[in-house]
Amino acid sequence: MSEHLLSIVLFTPLAGLIVLLFLPSENKNLIRAWANLTALAGFLVSIPLATRFDKNQPGFQFVEKADWIPSLGVKYYIGIDGISLLLVLLTTLVGFLAILSSWSAITEHVKAYYAMFLLQQTGMIGVFVALDFFLFYVFWEVVLVPMYFIIGVWGGPRKLYAAVKFFLYTLAGSVLMLLGILTLYFQHHRQFGYYTFEISELMKLDLPLGLQQWVFWAFFIGFAIKVPMFPFHTWLPDAHTEAPTAGSVVLASILLKMGTYGFLRFSLPLLPKASIDPLIVQALVGLSIVAIIYGALVCLMQQDWKKLVAYSSVSHLGFCTLGIFALNPNGIAGSVIQQINHGISTGMLFLLVGAIYERRHTREIGEYGGLAHVMPVFATVFAFAMLSSAGLPLLNGFVGEFTILQGAFEANRWWAALAVTGVVLGAAYLLWLYQRTMLGQVTNPKNLGLPDLNLRELAVFAPLIAWAVWIGVYPKPYFEVLEKPVAQLVERVRPGYLQQAVTAHAEAPVAPAVRGAR
């Protein structure tokens, strides 16, 4: 059993989906209950991954490998390291909460709705566990389809425009990425005489810088659209705004992380020379910093609650990509932690918009005001989500941002100086949103009788709040889990970085120094 743990985690949602298809469509509550149960089971089976994970062991764990399409050299090859572990857990938990949050929001095509979500769960987990590039690509594309339908069928007024835009934009990126993958695939055949998509094999390739750069840009288009990085971000506000609540939650919390994960799992290890190429680093850091400031400024003037949260994602993901291309341990570790944080904080913010949308069916900020009087519990949870997103110390966001900024500062202090403005602007747009919606007097009579959060809704928020506090107060386990994989990444891109101390100054450093930690 335990040697197939990862496969169980991967296919639990799919198995539930197959059963779901045989349930009678008219019995909506049965379908809801079953889908929730499956998602919960999906989360529960993923917990042993965390408890059995050995943080001291480098490389991949829970590895499973079998031939899939031998003629092409394609394998069913999965496994996780610390980075994927955290993202898988984020997926199983947030996926479950998203499904839980849909109970009363979705009344039409209920069966198809839950089927899409369960399919998507398997797809997303697959992306984070695949160690075979072809398998990865399959899962990557699998995710696209359910999200397209979720936006297009259960979305808002402009759902078709948003869904098509999302689908085509992402697909365009994927195709270029596929070209990059195939380049590596054929290069491998040329150099080693056989075909394979295994990442660990492709890492052995010896590619000239020029080719690496081409492949890097091909990957870049695919991943940058997914993240999304400026200027490839405009599908995001539309998709987020039109998607149903749970769709936005999954989109923001998990789907976007596929892009940042792609950089970490493929771009950096497979193309190390290109990844430290000054032009590429400066371009990516530049785009990240633009995203941080630009996204925040655009947030300030949004009139649509959900769109504001969507643009805040652009800003926050800018921090994540900045951390990655600082190309040092803290930048990368901070980036992964911030990816989790963004999943928690922005997930909460979207769930909050969803809760209010379900009550009032408008996302116009001007329609609200003074809600703290009517819905004090909602206001408290919102305040919490806001502070977590704004990076208040002792909540999750601070740990991620601070660590990323340290990495950025180490690489170039001006990067940190520019990025830190995002911290100021982040507080500004969130506090202003809070003031306009929650504070003041109730000026709109329609808001008078709004019911506060109910128990089911609170149950959705409770785990996220607890998680936010945990990361904020005791982030040590997260850093520990990330230490090995991040060290390997840094070693791969910048060999010798972590042995520097051996050759460097002999005088005793004042800090609790770590010598040659690897």
Added chain:
Amino acid sequence: MTFLDLIWLIPLFPLAGAAIMLFLGRKLDPQQPSAVALAPGVGPAPGMHGLGHAGHSHAGPGKKLISLLCPGTVLLSLIFSIGAVAELARLPEKTHQLILYTWIAGLPFQTATGSLARFSADWGFLLDPLSAVMILVVTGVGFLIHVYSIGYMGHEGGYYRFFGYMNLFVFFMLMLVLANNYALLFVGWEGVGLCSYLLIGFYFHKKSASDAANKAFIVNRIGDAGFILGMLMMFHVFGTVRFADVNRALAGPGYAPEASWGVLSVMALLLFVGATGKSAQFPLYVWLPDAMEGPTPVSALIHAATMVTAGVYMVARSNALFSLAPATSDIVAVIGAFTAILAASIALVQNDIKRVLAYSTVSQLGYMFLACGVGAYWVAIFHLYTHAFFKALLFLGAGSVIHALGGEQDMRRMGGLKEKLPTTYWTMLAGSLAIAGIPGLAGFFSKDEILWQVYSSPQGSTALFVVGLITAGMTAFYMFRLMFLTFHGKPRMDAHTLAHAHESPPVMTVPLAVLAAGSVLAGWIGVPKLWTAFPDAFRSFEHWLEPVMLRAAAHGADAGHHDAATEWLLMGLSVAVALGGIWVARVFYLRRPELPERLAQSAPGLYNTLLNKWYVDEVYGAVFVDGLAKGGGTALSEFDARVVDGGVNGTGWLARFTSQLSIWWDTWIVDGAVRLVSFAVKVVSYPVRLLQTGYVQAYALIFVLGVLVIFGYYWMR
């Protein structure tokens, strides 16, 4: 188990109180603030404005429990603090560090020297003479203000919410001063900022309150950005942010005072940017006067006695760094002096009793930074400590007046309250005399020492001294203007308000009395060295702080020699200026009350400039809020929608356009060619078709004709 081992508990008590309020407060105090806060015309009329005596306290048992619990947690912290400080005093090394666990346990990184260090910060506490002073001030004054609040907030909605926030504030403030490293200090730093935000916006149905709360948080965040960069630089240079390690490194042979702008100076400057935010110094002071939107006990605790002094504490805590950064120290001194006189000038003409005190606070904080800037860190802390007494007292006294007048804050509608509010009057008088710098009271000792140090320290200057002296005169003037307008002369409020004016209950006046005693007596542990009649025991404050300020003290020791006559002269000068300020206030507001108005009319430009606070808020509003933030946001939103997304939509349009084009091409060109061929065939075949009539006779005729033609052809040859 000694108190020293339990210092981690000191912040935890109020945190527990805050947590109980968060989860159970609503049940304990079911009175809802929300039921009444509707805009006029939407529902029932608003009812929770101001401090009206809406029915005398029908305090339920839940409310009583809150009144016991929340001040009680702070009292427990106070007791544990006293115990710990008493034990600290007996330690030979006068420092106690307790590390609970590694909070931020980040990954290795390369420092400036190329060696590896770990990006980490403890959850650790440091009790040394400096933090000892701070925790006693925070828990002592904090406790008194909690007790006062029982009376002051008794009739207000959201009683539990208020005490929950207050307890949370005390938790964060204690974390701030007890942290053993900058990162954990920053936790407290941001946490008190959050509580400040929550409490300024306590009356959140008021737009002005939530505006002020936002302003406070965002302006502070600008400072925090500097603080964060300062910390990152510290990691980069030293590999650590733990106070003890940073100071040990700085004490090493590698560092000497920097001649120009080196890393240490930049690092110190970045930290100081943080301090200007939290401690309301120019150019980031603008949030503090607006913060008076919060309930008055909040103004007393957070915006006078404790939180706003955090920046001073942080700079004093970093004295080893600042004393190696003379360029930055000069900036600190100049900013401090400038803020002191700027804020005092604004306070001269304000009419809102709390705003006068707010600008006074900004001004006094300027004094503290002035002291830091000239290297007299212990004096800055000394003034912080005396200021906590008299400024908390003045705010609480003002609160008592406001309470008595049913929410009135405009001094133009006060007057003659001396007999009605005797305790408030006499205690506030003690506070005013103290802040004015009348010899023997607390403020005299600390302010006089600051002025002396500014004059005599090698980093000081006569110009800064003159600014400090003028500010002292202004301080005496505006404080006694406040006292005279409020308590003397004829009552200017309406008869109804006057009839209802009454002294506050003991739960409020007892804290006033205790603070008044402190304002009178607290300075006697920092008697000038000039007063040789007093033994060294009267100068214990400086000696107490010596272990923390070693480096700074060493620098101060080579201060130039000034004779006693100069010092006596300067002391006399500062007292004379204070008395002069009081005298002018007396002439203006008691003897010839028509004078101020005439003066204002004779120089309307200056008067209006001061009344409008030098128009700084207007300039900031236009440049930063409307210009950069809103203007930039709007412009970029447009850019995003039209250019970036326009590009995407344009691509989509282009795709559709080319597809239309292809359809046209396909229909007319590609398929056209095909059809052209068929047409051509048709055209060509048309004459042939004409022949194909289907009549056999015609075919036979053509056949015969054909045969004849062929035969004819051969026959002719």
